[in-house]
Amino acid sequence: MQQKLMKRTAFFCLIFFLVSMGAICYLSSGKVIVIDDVAQDEVKEAAVVQETTQERGAERKLTFQLGEADTSYLRIPIPAGCRAAEIAVENYYMNKEIRIFVPRAEEEFYVENFVSGNREAVIEGTFDIAEGGIVLNFQLTGIYECRTILENENLYISFQAPKEMYDKIVVIDPAYGGMDSGGNVDGLKGKDITLQIARKLKEKLDESDIKAYYTRMDDTNPAREDRIGFANEVKADMFIRIEINSSEDTSVYGTETIYNGDYFIPGFGNIELSDCLEREVVTAIKGKALGLIEAENQDYELLEATIPAATVRVGYLSNAQEAILLGREEYTDKIADGIYNAILKAYEENVR
Secondary structure: OHHHHHHHHHHHHHHHHHHHHHHHHHHHHHOOEEEOOEEHHHHHHHOHHHHHOOOOOOOEEOOEOOOOOOOOOEEEEOOOOOOHHHOEEEEEHHHOEEEEEEEOOOHHHHHHOOEEEOOOOEEEEEEEEEOOEEEEEEEEOOOOEEEEEEEOOEEEEEEEOHHHHOOOEEEEEEOOEOOEOOOEEOOEEHHHHHHHHHHHHHHHHOOOOOEEEEOOOOOOOOOHHHHHHHHHHOOOOEEEEEEEEOOOOOOOOOEEEEEOOOOOOOOOOHHHHHHHHHHHHHHHHOOOEEEEEEOOOOOHHHHHOOOOEEEEEEEEOOOHHHHHHHOOHHHHHHHHHHHHHHHHHHHHOOOO
């Protein structure tokens, strides 16, 4: 009896082994590998495409093959031997562009091989030579998230609107950038403070189920219409702009929040978002609340927003004591805490 049981156990173990090996071989033969996409707000950290395109040659147009429009994927041929871990996909969503670095690819490869499939989201494609490979550039018709799969020497890309992928979306707008310093006191610049707050906020939002987009994560200065236009186009649940204040009266300090009172949104709108931001930021920094202020002509982003929007002015660089605080990392981290808490409270109060 025991010998029969042992034979039966051995038989089933053999069957399990053969089935498992078959599954592994089947999956291996397909060579299906999902590539992690890199969003624009992460590009500065990854910077794979940026580093390899410092000396970029003249761009050449990619050739698109007609047909296969019924598929949901854009198909890009990839040279043999190229591994998924070596391919970098970066989404420059503010520019409506994706860039793909293909290592060890030669110029002739994309002259001889066509891109095919569904290109409804693509206006045009170009490629140029970079150090160690080729960079493919695709100009898109709108703002998309993309998912990529490498299979049998082809990269398949599907494009989806952000709202199709994420239940919760916020857009964070660190003010100023580039030539606009946003104020400068003893080398402390408003543009650096707002960016630092945004980066601190990103660390917190990355750990949540909220998808956050950022109008800038470096020392650039997107046009004002592009900043709010982006938030409107992705249909974000809220738009939060971070600014630094200043006054001729150097004794003035504190936090104030701006809202558009002319554009009414039922339920949770501009004034509710502004009130939530004011309360949470002031609580986090144990600061002085200056209250809510209605937007004026210079508050372009708020006046053009078609979603709940607010600007939080987190302090006065013109005030010596507050300027010292704004220059401290632990203080900007507290400001980020306040904005983060306000976002959570907004969703708790049924932002949509």
